Amino acid sequence: MIAIELEDVLRALGCTVIGPVAKLVDAIELASTESLDAAILDVTIRGGQVFPVAEILLERDIPFVFASGYGDWALPENMRDRPRLTKPFTTVELEEQIKLLCAQAMKRKMR
Known part of the structure; x- marks a missing residue:
């Protein structure tokens, strides 16, 4: 249920969701090969x-x-020192972190 709620919030913010990924081996593969702007781990x-x-x-x-x-x-x-969403987190906290991640991703693309 939490993953579905996260996906809904992310899509509402205009994000394309890749995942969720439940197994470590699959997450390693995705992180190694996919074109990603940001991630929630x-x-x-x-x-x-x-x-x-x-x-x-x-x-x-x-x-x-x-x-x-x-x-x-x-x-x-x-x-x-990495950003953290402390469980249980609110939708507002999630949205704030996503906006920060998106800003970081944009800076990365501009380099």
């Missing part, structure tokens, strides 16, 4: 934690936000 994903996906996005300079109920202690040190 739930820290816990079937098959482990999403940090390998985050590393790929960092290497590709694709902005992302973590969705997590965990505190900083649960994130790798090099990712503790």
Whole structure:
């Protein structure tokens, strides 16, 4: 249900949604091969934690936000400064983060 709500909010903001992806191996493949402007990563994903996906996005300079109920202690040190939607988050908080990610994506494209 949460994934459907996220998709609805993202589409209402004009985003094209790729996903959701429930398995780590599939998320790694998508992050490695798809043309992405930005991503929302739930820290816990079937098959482990999403940090390998985050590393790929960092290497590709694709902005992302973590969705997590965990505190900083649960994130790798090099990712503790990444934006985070703290669960449970509101639609307004989601919209704010998406707007920030879109702004980052536009800056990236202009380089």
